[in-house]
Amino acid sequence: MPQNEGTQHDGASHERFEEELGAILRSTGEGFAADDRRELVAGGLQRGRRRLVRRRLAVTGGVVALAAVGIGGVYGGSLLGPAGQATTTSVAAPPQPARADGTGTGAGKKPFAEAQIPVKDLAAVLEANTPAGQWRFDNLDGQGQSVTGVYDDGHGEAGVSVGLYRAGRTAEAGTDQVTCPDKALVPYDRCTDGRLQSGERIMVIQGYVYPDKHEETKNWRAVLLTKDGILIDASEYNAAAEKGAAISRENPPFSLTQLKALVTAEAWRPLAAQLPQLPGKPGKGEGRDPSVPSAAAVQATLRSFLPAGATVTSHGGGDGHGYVVVDDGRGASLVGVDVQPVTGDGIDELFTGADVVTLPDGTKVRSTQQAGEKGGAGVVWWSVDTLSPKGFRVAVSAFNSGAQHEAATRAEPALTMEQLKTIALSPKWRKSPLK
Template sequence: MPQNEGSQHDGASHERFEEELGAVLRSTGDGFAVDDRRELVAGGLRRGRRRLVRRRLAVTGGVVALAAVGIGGAYGGSLLGPAGQATTTSVAAPPQPGQANGTGTGARTGKKPFAQPQIPVKDIAAVLKAHTPAGQWRFDDLDGKGQSATGVYDDGRGEAGVSVGLYRAGETAESGIDQVMCPDRALVPFDSCTSERLPGGDRLMVFQGYEYPDKREETKNWRAVLLTKDGIVIDASEYNAAAEKGAAISRETPPFSPAQLKALVTADAWGPLLRQLPELPKSPEGPGRAPSVPSAAAVQATLRSLLPGGVTVESHGGGDGHGYVVVDDGKGASLVGVDVQPLPGDGIEGLFTGAGVVTLPGGTKVRSTQQAGEKGGAGVVWWSVDTLSPKGFRVSVSAFNSGAQHEAATRAEPALTMEQLKAIALSPKWRKLPLK
């Protein structure tokens, strides 16, 4: 049966890796920004972070960094602090071959390169056209090979950007379950979302929301994401503008109804193309497995246990490796979130250098930041404490003076002080959590 609208899903850390990588590269002068989801899928995954990776890191996934990346229906719920950490929540793009395991071409890591996509883009576009209402189409590129097709559709009521991508979620269908779960309204605003298990074992999410959580532009994003019982993702998105970003609104709503989106991603015609998808590379932890992190339940329970007295938990949620609570001390709602990364990966040390970073006697580095919110909520401020132990164990805690980053401030300051955030981040409880 479909889940209720707004059913809670594990917040995806899809955006975490890309944003952290962007911060590291910027700090070294490379100026490389990875915040545009569109290029996630380039060359084989044409629609990158649409934002799992922003995340490939984004709205559902609760897995760490590279594991969370995907064009599927993942939403970024990470609440990492400033300096490039993810706090955005939006609909992301599915895992690129090799990235589900945190692997790339292998040139630097010594691992075998992943197989390049070999599906003719024109074949993907042909199935897309054959399973949508009649209209005029133009596509970005029909001559190459990849795993997605992006084009502009016009039924006479205005142009609409449309894309569809085919991806392996991981070793099993459960590897991509976060991509077909509806986001939490505390993190992502949307008009409608349903998630259901179909006859035969496939899972489907149909989402009607917005390109920007803060709605700074009225670009609507409607999408359907199918996760097959074999662990393959079919992700279709449409907009009420000719492009995902940077295009004027051309129609009131995207052209295809939720029922038509469902019919598109569940079409039998995808079968021959899915069989052409490259296999994911194997890692020491096993094919398609993400780095080990604490479970969603363990993170949320630990966060609640570390809250200071005098606050009431109004709601809570999150995913594996991260969690959040909305608390109220009688002065208004305040969102508090934590990310726990036992093995954050290479390059993270770059976030803990320079002014504002304190090294404690035991060697743990602490970065404390107070800044304006970045998700569009009027008057929102964002306080965070990010910590990294000598052995690479990272805990980041953030707090806001609003119950949701994209909503207006409900109070002058967050409910927790900077010292209280620091105490939570440095608690030894995090290192005692079992990993999964």
């Protein structure tokens, strides 16, 4: 595929993938222009829709807890929500609908404004825009904004889902969902992203439900971000369900061409128009949480603590969170930080127990050394999580690998527990400039 048609993120030559995707995007007379990567990072990851970047996978560990999510999960994001609570949402689940007031979770927020689209209408569009086969759908008598079914073309059953979501109220909202992730955070086989001539963004990604492949369930996904700020998100599997079902075929059933045709089908548009509107216009600075350091400030502050001689080989994140992969000559080490004000029920429960130390000023500190949890052989996870009396939380983690799902590259992380504690307790985080 010509360089100006898209951005390939696979680290190797995948000519068939490139050729097919190029053909898909040219088949309707549309080009595929590579976006300015700075725009994608600054817009999608810094100010993208907060509810999309907030599927937390653990209670401690910060942004690096995302280092081995399946491809349906977040591509960049924070561990901590406004209430400081972790969620257990499936990493391959679609994003949640917008709240009635367009904000995130937390005490006093309004309940989710659920769409009332008949599921049978969503199923009809899905069936009409995929190859002939036998379908079995869930909840056809219900209402919502997503449809889940099992498709069989005679070569094995395959789970398929499509969801419609409003990205948010800023121009950049949702771009993180159509931007290929850093492989330090999300492992996958191939990914391509870019912009159609219409101005709409699209991403096609091929990966797995489980990053360590302990079950080789494949997840192929296409996501379109329309000019109206609607995300049309389709996923398919080589099993009858995302999780808990035996692999039934070598690959998911739909080709890249068919996935692209599915998410760009015009028949989704009138259904998407039924999604609840987000009231009002975004105010100045809206699209990011208040009182957290900007993405640039997080990177600058985190890097200021790195040992002399350590080289940053990869980095990323957004407002209030970030990570770097460093190498001091002894192997790659992933280091991440989450910085957020947190309030609400349950936060104090995270800082109880014999391993929690309360400092003279009332700040609580939990230090943890444990084995990695994402499948990398020999990986260890060191973390320091702190909470000030006023509810300002800083969590820092380090691993002895460049990615949790990859084997250890060194005996210990590049930073000691004492260094992690120094970072987490530093007053620099409260002084970091806000955007």
